[in-house]
Amino acid sequence: MTVRQLTLPELAEACLELGVPGVGLWREPVRAHGVEATAKLVRGAGLAVTSLCRGGFFTAIDPAARARALDDNRRAVEEAAALGTDTLLLVSGGLPAGSRDLRGARERIADALAELGPFAGQHGVRLALEALHPMYAADRCVLSTLAQALDLAERFPADQVGIAVDTYHVWWDDGAPGQIARAGATGRIHAFQLADWTTPLPAGVLDGRGQLGDGAVDMREWRGYVEAAGYTGPIEVELFNEALWARDGREVLRETAARFAEHVS
C-alpha cells in the first residue's frame, strides 16, 4: 500500500533492485492480479510475502452480515496460505450503525475468532489483531490499545491469534511497551509495522501516515521494544499517504528504503 501506484510486477522488480527482501500485500491488488499469479510472481522474484492485509470486520450484529464476514475471512486465510505467508492482519471493525456498545463489539470479535482461529491454524496462518489508533474506534476498529488486542488474543492459542504492533497506532501509549513485552512472552507478536505520526491530519484521518523520520515517532525505540520482547520477524513499512501516492512509486520505494536505513536499521 505504501506504493500502491506500482503494479505487482513493478513492485517485485523495484524490491529486487533495492534489495528489499519481502513485501506485505493487500488483498485487493492481489485479487486483481490473481492469487496464484501473484504467488508465482513473488516466488519467482525470490520475495517473501511478509503478511496479507486484511481480514476482520467482525463487529456486525446482523447474523447474515456476520456469516458473510466469516466467509470472507476464510477466503483471506486461504489466500494467505496460497501466497506463502503465515500472517493475516485483522482490522476488527467499528461500532455498527447506531450502536454505542464498545464492549459488545469487542465480544463479537472474540466470537468470530473462536470460529476463524482453528480454520487459520489448519492452514498454517496466524491471525494478527491490529490495535488501531483510538481515532478509529467508532468506525474502523474497536480495539484501540495493545492491551485490548492482547486480552482478546490470549483467549486463543498463540499459533492461531496474536497481535500486530504498528507504531502509527500505539506511539502515544505509555502502556504499549509493557504490552509488547507481555505479547512477546507468549509468542504473540505476529507483525511489526512502521509509520510516522505527522500533523495536521487530513480529513477522514486515513491517509496521513508520515514517511519514516518525518514525525513524532522514534522508530528505533519501538524496534527496541519488539526485539527485546523476542521478535525476530519482518519489519514492514505501511504508509497511507496521498502525497506519497502522487509521486513516482519507484522513487518513493527508494526513499522509504533510505529512511529505513537512517531511522530503523
Add this chain to the structure above:
Amino acid sequence: MTVRQLTLPELAEACLELGVPGVGLWREPVRAHGVEATAKLVRGAGLAVTSLCRGGFFTAIDPAARARALDDNRRAVEEAAALGTDTLLLVSGGLPAGSRDLRGARERIADALAELGPFAGQHGVRLALEALHPMYAADRCVLSTLAQALDLAERFPADQVGIAVDTYHVWWDDGAPGQIARAGATGRIHAFQLADWTTPLPAGVLDGRGQLGDGAVDMREWRGYVEAAGYTGPIEVELFNEALWARDGREVLRETAARFAEHVS
C-alpha cells in the same frame, strides 16, 4: 465555545431564557469584552462561571518560552479568580518542534505545575489537567489518558491540581471508568465536559465534535461514572463544530439544551 457566534451579552441573555444556570468561558472572548466587564455581566445575570478555559502549554524546552507560559498561566489564574470560578482548565501542550520525547514533555508539565499550583491555590483556583484524545498527542497535549493526567495531578494537593473528564477525549478508553473512580476518591475531578464522537473527522481534527446524541458516546453512562465517583459539580457541553458555528447561536443553544435533557438529564 459551543456558541462562539454569540457575544457575551447575547450568551448571558440566551442562557437566562433557557434556564441554563452556568457557563464555561474561554479567555479570548473574555479578554475582548474585558475581564471585569464580563464578571459584572455574568454576576448581573445570575450566571455561574463554571470554568475558565484555558491555561497550559507547558512543554516548551526553551527557558524564555517556559517563563512566558508561566506568566500567561498566572494571568489566567487571576482572570479565573476575577470571574468568580474556581476552575482553570489546562491543555498541557504537545511535543516541541523536532522532539520525540513524550516522557520528557510530561515531566516539564510537572515542573510547571510545581510553580503554578501554589499560586492557583492562593487565588482559590483549582487547575484541571485535561487528557486530550491521543490524536492530539504530538501537537496539542502529551497527556492522552486520564491515567497519565492523574499520575501528574497526584503529585500535588487536590485543591491545587486535579483532572477534567471530557467524553470526547476518553470515550474509547476502557481504562477511563477506573481512573474516574480513582480521581473521585481523592477529590480530583475538577471538571466534567460532554461532546459526542462523530465521523468522518474534519481536516486538522479540531472542529468535529458532535452534538450530544449524534455520535458514539453514551452520555448517561459517563455521567454515571463521574457521579458514582462523587462528582457533584457542573456538567459542561463543549462543542467545537463548524456546522454548529455556522448556525444561529440561540438556536444552537436551544438545541443543545434539548439534547442535554434528552441524553444527559
